[in-house]
Amino acid sequence: MPLTPEQQAEIEQHRAASSQTRRATVPALEEILYEPIPVLDHGFVRVIDYMGDDAAIVQAARVSYGKGTKKITNDRGLIRYLMRHRHTTPFEMCEIKFHVKLPVFVARQWIRHRTANVNEYSARYSILDREFYIPAPEQLAAQSVANRQGRGDVLQGEEAVRVLALLRDDAAQCYDHYEEMLNEDADGNPRDPERQGLARELARMNLPLNIYTQWYWKVDLHNLLHFLSLRADPHAQYEIRVYAEAMLEMTRRWLPIACEAFEDYAVGGAHLSRNGIEIVRRMLAGEDVAQADSGLSKREWIELMELLGRS
Amino acid sequence: MPLTPEQQAEIEQHRAASSQTRRATVPALEEILYEPIPVLDHGFVRVIDYMGDDAAIVQAARVSYGKGTKKITNDRGLIRYLMRHRHTTPFEMCEIKFHVKLPVFVARQWIRHRTANVNEYSARYSILDREFYIPAPEQLAAQSVANRQGRGDVLQGEEAVRVLALLRDDAAQCYDHYEEMLNEDADGNPRDPERQGLARELARMNLPLNIYTQWYWKVDLHNLLHFLSLRADPHAQYEIRVYAEAMLEMTRRWLPIACEAFEDYAVGGAHLSRNGIEIVRRMLAGEDVAQADSGLSKREWIELMELLGRS
Amino acid sequence: MPLTPEQQAEIEQHRAASSQTRRATVPALEEILYEPIPVLDHGFVRVIDYMGDDAAIVQAARVSYGKGTKKITNDRGLIRYLMRHRHTTPFEMCEIKFHVKLPVFVARQWIRHRTANVNEYSARYSILDREFYIPAPEQLAAQSVANRQGRGDVLQGEEAVRVLALLRDDAAQCYDHYEEMLNEDADGNPRDPERQGLARELARMNLPLNIYTQWYWKVDLHNLLHFLSLRADPHAQYEIRVYAEAMLEMTRRWLPIACEAFEDYAVGGAHLSRNGIEIVRRMLAGEDVAQADSGLSKREWIELMELLGRS
């Protein structure tokens, strides 16, 4: 894992401290607070802070519903109802803060989720570490033929060896030159006193997109779930999906009821179009519907049949 | 204050419970957690939850600055630097959740701050309480003559008496008719069994804008400070300013260093235009600048002279 | 309709002017540009400006997809694909600006859609007109018994007459007193020279929630469609739904392809949960599934059977 002994010690110190609070507290999440969960070869996710528990969703919804809800004693029922009917605002009342270490090309996908707060390590200000993402052999996939945006079979034999070597060597060489251009040793003194050293904000441009960066990322539950529904999805690129899966696991610890509802309705569910509903109704009525008379494009038809387990 | 004994008891119960947490904790804010601070005649603000302390701002900024900051040992210095130079993202790493009871016309101003999470009590779903904001006599101000958007002197004598009576009587009558239209007693049974009762979502339209509503409002520190800089400002309407002032006081408890920086730079500071700077330079150089040769409009000139204590 | 001859003339003047532009232009929308479409008794919606057409969605998506799409000649296919697979960012590339006149209680629901730009008529600064929403007799509905948030049958006979009279009379009286408190005539002079007049920002609090306000509301297509999917829905309150329906009609003129895809997938579609999909599969396989062994709550079961046309 990617931590120095100093970083490890800092984390342990954080974990050892404890205070009294009147706030809602979730012991299952406290257990892993600050602890980095490894992702990819040098990355991690760790929870830095959180606000709220399952009850906080109900509490906020009940202000919104006021006295009217005094008979709904079942929090789980209410949370599932809210999730099912897209009453999203009560889910915004929980908040979580992560510290994430991730390759730059993953960070570039991630940052497109705009409704979140971010502080990233600055390569204008500081020097990045020599850490690059190199895929594990079983992740070294060929281009998919069916889907321009996906992966096919795993590369084999010499091609795999060659690709790994290229990724490793180019990263190493680019980083060597980054250091050479910076001309700074570990103490910030010039390596070569004859040279000035290129500005950090310029030198970084020589680094490849698989170099690791890190950030603090804070988000409310509603927007976290939206992120997870897109990024823990099988269509998401593997390298971001493993982060989303680690975070989904943390969300299960944090908010078991809301997370279960999310997995039932959002992750495990599917959307039917107007036509799709009509076709299901016709099929349930015993009709033998074919693509030709379905009103669906071939692609939509295939997607629907897969969903209905008929392909 | 506007609480029933049941509400008071619920709050006391909340306050009595306490847990262990590894999270950053702020004892000065814990002290008043859940406690409603009265605002206006029936309103309140209370802190429901919070995330982070002053150190959390530094912590997030240091990820962003990475190893580069190892020599800045002074958190206060860094926070003030960030505030002064509009490095706003570390301030987004703290979050706070309020429960607010407030008149509808105040809620309408407040909600225009969009970067926040809100759950409001629903008058579609529930019945609103008979509580209206009636200004204290010293707040019953005449229209300002100078500023279309401001207040002048306090109304006196018969006019004041008449205005207060109108506000009180119209509110009472509108609420009586609201109840009559709803045709529901305290247990949800029809008052008059001959009538059906108007839908709640329609009946509420008879209520005046000074009726109280309530909501949960959750916001990050950066956006909270932006809200406070606009709404704790002397140009803000008094009825929202008193909420902002109560929240500013809570923010001082929560994040004393960040809040001090905010008050020094944002609240107590002022913005000079390009021309304004030029004029100050000329004045400091001993020149006797007049509005005519200042390049400023009359209004801008007056504003600048006030700022410089020369009016 | 709610326009003075002066306002009508201003609009006609706007409509008469025409310029050359190199921008994407939509003749069907130009036809009704600036024209107020009546909604409710005194309200309207009109389109003030727009950016983009159906092709602009494709154009933006193709930057995102780059050269890869050179074979997709069918814009409609691409737009439907994007809609179906929740690739929402290309839909943010179209923008529309509305001028809306609407009752305050409708404005309060509307404003909760935060990702939009708003400028509202200020009752701090100006005097509101004497215009209130009074429901048409066929909209004067009783409280629903099944759904706390909905309407039941239409009120009949004396109850209906009484409710309409209350709404009308309270609005009239509150407005009379608003004017009396303001103490301003049409030219801004005091009605009663002995009195100062209450500040506008205070006097407005005597107005009921059915008074009309107006605003400019600007939004991108993705967020507009989200608004329409919630507010043109049968579960939305009638008084906001009629605005959403008028705007949906305008969107059909503006972006016929995107709007058709939206109506097929979003409006006319439905979401199935993980369990719901399982049940449909079992039913299609010939099994006779009952609620008891469905794993669904009674309420979810009823919703699913309705969707499948089996209730």
Place this chain on the structure above:
Amino acid sequence: MPLTPEQQAEIEQHRAASSQTRRATVPALEEILYEPIPVLDHGFVRVIDYMGDDAAIVQAARVSYGKGTKKITNDRGLIRYLMRHRHTTPFEMCEIKFHVKLPVFVARQWIRHRTANVNEYSARYSILDREFYIPAPEQLAAQSVANRQGRGDVLQGEEAVRVLALLRDDAAQCYDHYEEMLNEDADGNPRDPERQGLARELARMNLPLNIYTQWYWKVDLHNLLHFLSLRADPHAQYEIRVYAEAMLEMTRRWLPIACEAFEDYAVGGAHLSRNGIEIVRRMLAGEDVAQADSGLSKREWIELMELLGRS
């Protein structure tokens, strides 16, 4: 410039077409519509679409001010007033859409401005072009000694030659290997029929941060001005500043009055702290204030003296 003849032809075709519109139109901006303005060695910015003109700001503000403004005949005065007093919402009523080609490390800074709509060219889906940013010799700056986040003198002699060679050669080699790993020729056929080719979404990770990407970026005027105030600022990194400066120039064409107000108040202005104001007042009163008795830190004192032209 970075355009192929086909791209050039497509742009010319766009520019040649023209339609009638009732919308607000700005001839000075129409003149350059679609035309790429070169930035850096291979980048550009071009305006794709816009909504609104200076009058649209006034129009929106006047809804918000309603009848109250009938005497303000001076649009310029109103726009300057709005800008000076941070009434920002009317500035959100104008919208502009850019197509930008820019190095990835610039894109990473840019994207942190979240209140905008973005569609980026996808390197998961498509193959990036062989285009890298190589600084011009006069931009090849050393690390600043005073400011960790800034540049010092320009590198000279052999060091400059060596740095340019490293940047060029590493980029070329990384791109060669990118192509080799992809194993696709210009027609999408395998170069080497024995190999499968690595998935695009993986191969891209070998590319350095100075490779060019492109996107559509759409933003409202208020958020554009915020972007420009930070990125056209001398403290911004040169490589993003040149984009901001090109866009500022376009904004001058688009909204001359709003842009002038922005340059007077925001760009050319400065913020004084509470203490700073006090010091200016003391100096204007003839006092000889020194840092020691100013209450300012040394750094703040230097910043203030520079602002006042006293350093």
